Amino acid sequence: MPHQVMGEALDVRRAGSYFVLSLTAPGISEDARPGQFVTVAIGGLESSMLLRRAFAIHRVQSRGVYGGTLEIAVSPHGLGSRWLTERRRHDQLSIVGPLGKPFSIPSRRVSCVLVGGGYGSAPLFMLAEHLRDNGCRVDVLIGASTEEKLFGVLDLKRLSSSITVTTEDGSSGETGRVTDRLAELIDRSSADIVYACGPMGMLSAISAITAKRRVFTQCSVEESMACGIGVCMTCVLPVIGDDGVTRMVRSCVEGPTMRGDRVRWADVGTIPADAWGAAEAP
Amino acid sequence: MTRAIIGYGGTDRGPVGARADMTTDLAGIELPSPILTASGCAASGKELDAYFDITAIGGVITKSIMLKPRAGRATPRMAETPSGMLNSIGLQGPGIEAFIEEDLAWLESRGARTIVSIAGETVDEYGKLAQKLRNVGGFEALEVNISCPNVDDRGLVFACNPDSAAAVIQAVRRNSDGRTPIFAKLSPDVTSIVEIAESVVRAGAAGVTLINTLLGMVIDTGTMRPALAGLTGGLSGPAIRPVAVRCIFQVRQAFPSLPIIGAGGVRTGNDALEFLLAGASAVSVGTSIFNDPSAPMRIHDELARLVAERGFARVSDIVGHAHRERDAIVTEAQADPVESPEGAPASDPDDELSAWDFVRE
Ligand SMILES: Cc1cc2nc3c(=O)[nH]c(=O)nc-3n(C[C@H](O)[C@H](O)[C@H](O)COP(=O)(O)OP(=O)(O)OC[C@H]3O[C@@H](n4cnc5c(N)ncnc54)[C@H](O)[C@@H]3O)c2cc1C
Ligand SMILES: Cc1cc2nc3c(=O)[nH]c(=O)nc-3n(C[C@H](O)[C@H](O)[C@H](O)COP(=O)(O)O)c2cc1C
Ligand code: FES
Numbered sequence: 001m002p003h004q005v006m007g008e009a010l011d012v013r014r015a016g017s018y019f020v021l022s023l024t025a026p027g028i029s030e031d032a033r034p035g036q037f038v039t040v041a042i043g044g045l046e047s048s049m050l051l052r053r054a055f056a057i058h059r060v061q062s063r064g065v066y067g068g069t070l071e072i073a074v075s076p077h078g079l080g081s082r083w084l085t086e087r088r089r090h091d092q093l094s095i096v097g098p099l100g101k102p103f104s105i106p107s108r109r110v111s112c113v114l115v116g117g118g119y120g121s122a123p124l125f126m127l128a129e130h131l132r133d134n135g136c137r138v139d140v141l142i143g144a145s146t147e148e149k150l151f152g153v154l155d156l157k158r159l160s161s162s163i164t165v166t167t168e169d170g171s172s173g174e175t176g177r178v179t180d181r182l183a184e185l186i187d188r189s190s191a192d193i194v195y196a197c198g199p200m201g202m203l204s205a206i207s208a209i210t211a212k213r214r215v216f217t218q219c220s221v222e223e224s225m226a227c228g229i230g231v232c233m234t235c236v237l238p239v240i241g242d243d244g245v246t247r248m249v250r251s252c253v254e255g256p257t258m259r260g261d262r263v264r265w266a267d268v269g270t271i272p273a274d275a276w277g278a279a280e281a282p
Numbered sequence: 283m284t285r286a287i288i289g290y291g292g293t294d295r296g297p298v299g300a301r302a303d304m305t306t307d308l309a310g311i312e313l314p315s316p317i318l319t320a321s322g323c324a325a326s327g328k329e330l331d332a333y334f335d336i337t338a339i340g341g342v343i344t345k346s347i348m349l350k351p352r353a354g355r356a357t358p359r360m361a362e363t364p365s366g367m368l369n370s371i372g373l374q375g376p377g378i379e380a381f382i383e384e385d386l387a388w389l390e391s392r393g394a395r396t397i398v399s400i401a402g403e404t405v406d407e408y409g410k411l412a413q414k415l416r417n418v419g420g421f422e423a424l425e426v427n428i429s430c431p432n433v434d435d436r437g438l439v440f441a442c443n444p445d446s447a448a449a450v451i452q453a454v455r456r457n458s459d460g461r462t463p464i465f466a467k468l469s470p471d472v473t474s475i476v477e478i479a480e481s482v483v484r485a486g487a488a489g490v491t492l493i494n495t496l497l498g499m500v501i502d503t504g505t506m507r508p509a510l511a512g513l514t515g516g517l518s519g520p521a522i523r524p525v526a527v528r529c530i531f532q533v534r535q536a537f538p539s540l541p542i543i544g545a546g547g548v549r550t551g552n553d554a555l556e557f558l559l560a561g562a563s564a565v566s567v568g569t570s571i572f573n574d575p576s577a578p579m580r581i582h583d584e585l586a587r588l589v590a591e592r593g594f595a596r597v598s599d600i601v602g603h604a605h606r607e608r609d610a611i612v613t614e615a616q617a618d619p620v621e622s623p624e625g626a627p628a629s630d631p632d633d634e635l636s637a638w639d640f641v642r643e
Contacts, residue, residue, distance in 0.1 A: 001332060002332055002333070004333055004574075004575055004576055041573060041574070045549065045550065045573075045574070047573075048364050048365040049362065050362065050365065050366065050367060050519050050520070050569060050570070050572065050573045051360075051362050051367060051572055051573065052572065052573065094574070096575060223357065224357070224358050224359075224360060226360045226367060226369070226572050227323075227571065227572040227575075228572075229329050229330075229332075229333075229575055230325065230329040231323060231324050231325040231329050231330065231571065231572075232322070232323065232325075232360075232369070232371070232572060233322075233325075233345075233354065233359070233371045233374045234357070234358075234359040234360040234369065234371065235357075236354070236357060236359070236374065237357070247353075248353045248354060248374060253329070268357075269356060269357050269358075269511065270356050271353045271354065271355070271356050275353045276351055276353060277350065277351035277352040277353035277354075277374070277375075277376075277377070278353045279353075
C-alpha cells in the first residue's frame with residue numbers, strides 16, 4: 001500500500017557525480033521492498049514543475065532516531081533533479097511510495113548476479129541484503145562511462161561474494177561495459193538468476209545475453225512517468241504476457257521490475273503491429 | 283513531526299473551521315461534492331482509492347472508453363511544460379466490454395458515483411457505446427469526449443465543427459435511456475466555444491464539460507526533434523486555467539442555467555472556487571493528481587472552507603456569482619446572450635432569474 005507523506009531532508013551528500021538524499025518517510029520505509037521506487041514533488045504547491053520525479057529506493061531504515069527513513073541516489077539531470085540535490089537539512093519534501101512491483105526473490109538458495117549501470121546500482125543494495133539473508137550467493141557487476149559515475153562500489157563489495165567493475169574509459173576496474181563481462185560471470189558463478197538495473201540499452205543487451213544462456217532475468221526499467229501511480233498511461237512499453245499476447249503495459253505499476261525475456265526491447269518506443277489493441281493495418 | 287505544507291502530505295486534512303454544505307446538483311444528479319476527477323487522470327478510480335476515499339468526493343469521470351481495445355500512441359507520450367504538461371496517450375484502453383465488466387463493476391461495488399466518458403472515431407461508434415451502456419446502469423451520467431478525430435471527415439476533430447459535434451450528441455442521445463444526463467466535453471481549440479455549446483445543447487446535451495486539453499507541441503532542443511512520438515499533444519495543468527475560466531464564463535453567460543463541469547488546471551480549492559464563480563456547477567481535477575494523488579480530497583476540503591469564509595452556507599449558492607454584475611469583461615458581440623435553443627434548460631425563466639439576478643443580501 002503506497003503512502004503520501006511529507007518527509008524531511010536529513011542529509012544530502014555527494015557520492016561521485018551523484019547526491020545521496022536521506023529523508024524521513026514514515027510508513028514508506030517500513031513497507032519498501034527491493035526494486036520499488038518513490039516519487040518526489042519538486043517544490044511546493046505553487047511549483048511550475050508539476051510532475052513528480054521517480055527515484056529507486058536505495059536504502060531504508062525503519063527504526064532509528066528519526067523513525068522511518070530512506071535514501072535515494074540522485075543524478076543531477078535536468079531542473080527537477082538539480083533542485084533536489086540543492087535541498088538542505090530540515091527542508092520538507094512531499095514523497096509518495098513505495099511504488100511499483102518489487103524484484104521477485106527466489107525461495108531457494110540460488111546463485112544471483114546483480115548488474116547495475118550508473119545509478120542503476122542504487123536499488124541493488126537492498127536486493128543484495130535480502131538475497132544474502134535468504135542464503136543466496138550474490139555476485140555484483142557494475143559499470144559506468146567513467147569512475148565518477150559508478151555508484152556504491154565499496155558498499156556493494158561488502159554485500160557480495162565478488163564484485164566486477166567496468167568503466168568505458170578505463171578510469172576504474174576493467175575497460176569496457178558490463179555486457180562484456182556478464183557471460184563469463186554467469187558461467188563462473190553458475191548463476192540461476194540475473195537482476196539488472198540501468199539504462200534501457202544496457203537492459204536490452206543483458207536480456208539478449210541471458211536469453212542465450214537461459215538464465216532467468218529481471219530488469220528494472222526506466223520509462224518517462226507522469227503520475228507514477230498507474231492512472232495516466234504515459235509509462236507504457238510492449239511486454240509479452242503469459243498468454244503470448246503483447247500488451248502496452250504500465251511500467252509504474254506492472255514494473256519497474258520486469259522479466260527480461262518478456263520485454264520487447266527492440267520495439268520500445270513503438271506500438272508493435274501485433275500488440276493488443278494496435279490500430280489495424282490500413 | 284514531518285508535516286509542514288498543509289495538505290500536501292496526503293492525509294492531512296488541515297485545520298478545522300466552518301465548512302459550506304458541499305451538496306451539488308448536477309443536471310439533476312445529487313453529488314456530495316462538486317469535486318470530480320477528470321477523465322484520463324484517474325483511470326477508473328481504483329488506484330486513487332489508496333490515497334483518499336473516492337466515495338467522499340463528488341465522483342469519478344472515467345478514462346474515455348472506446349468500443350474496442352486500443353493500444354494508444356507510441357512513447358514518449360508526455361512532456362512537462364511550464365505549469366503543465368503535454369500528453370499524447372491516444373486513448374489506450376481495454377474497450378467497452380472489459381470496462382463494463384471490470385472497471386464499472388468495481389466502481390459500483392465500491393459505492394463511488396461515476397460519470398462514464400466515451401470516445402469514438404465515427405458518429406456510429408458513439409451511438410454503439412451509448413447502447414452498450416444503456417442497460418448496464420451503475421453510473422450517473424455520460425460524458426462524451428468529442429475531442430477525437432472524425433475518420434469520416436478527414437480526421438477533423440468532432441469538437442471543432444458544430445455539425446459533427448451535434449451529430450455525435452444526437453447519436454448518443456438516441457441510443458441512451460433518455461434519463462441519464464449527457465455532458466458534451468468541448469475543446470477550447472475553436473473560434474467560438476459558445477457556438478459549439480449551443481449546437482450540442484440543441485442536440486440534446488444536458489450539460490457541457492469545459493475544457494479538454496489545448497493542442498500543443500514541444501521540441502527537444504537536445505535531440506532537435508519533437509519531444510513526443512505523436513508530435514503534438516494535449517496541453518493541461520495550471521497553464522491552461524485562465525482559458526478554462528474564460529470558456530466557462532462565456533458559456534455560462536450565454537446559457538445561464540446550463541450545467542457545466544469545469545476542467546483545466548485546478549490545483550487548489552481557490553482554483554475550484556474560481557471555476558464555480560465563473561459558472562461551473564462541478565469541477566474536475568486532472569493533471570494536479572499527478573502532482574498530488576490526494577488533490578481531489580484536499581481541494582474539496584479547501585473549497586468547503588473558502589466558500590464558508592465568504593459567507594455562503596452552500597457551495598451551490600456561489601455558482602455563477604462572478605456574473606452578478608454585467609461587467610464588460612468580454613467583447614460587446616460576445617456579451618450578448620445567445621438565444622437559448624429550444625428545449626435547452628436555459629429556457630426555464632426561474633432558472634434564468636436565479637442565475638442572473640441573484641444578489642447576496
Ligand atoms: C522507476 C524509476 C526509477 C528511477 N530511479 C532513479 C534513481 O535512482 N536515480 C536517478 O538519478 N534517477 C532515477 N530515475 C530517473 C529520474 O526520474 C529522472 O532523471 C528525473 O525524473 C529527471 O528529472 P529532471 O527534472 O532532472 O529532468 P527533466 O528532463 O527536466 O524532466 C522532465 C520530465 O521528464 C521526466 N524524465 C526525464 N528523464 C527521465 C528519466 N530518465 N526517467 C523517467 N522520467 C524522466 C521527469 O520525471 C519530468 O517529468 C528513475 C526513473 C524511473 C522511472
Ligand atoms: C494524461 C491525460 C489523459 C487524458 N485523457 C483524457 C481522456 O481520455 N478523455 C478526456 O475527455 N479527457 C482526457 N484528458 C483531459 C482532461 O480530462 C482535462 O480535460 C484536461 O487535462 C484539463 O484539465 P487538467 O488541467 O485538470 O488536467 C486527459 C488529460 C491528461 C493529462
Ligand atoms: S506513470 Fe502514469 S500510468 Fe505509469
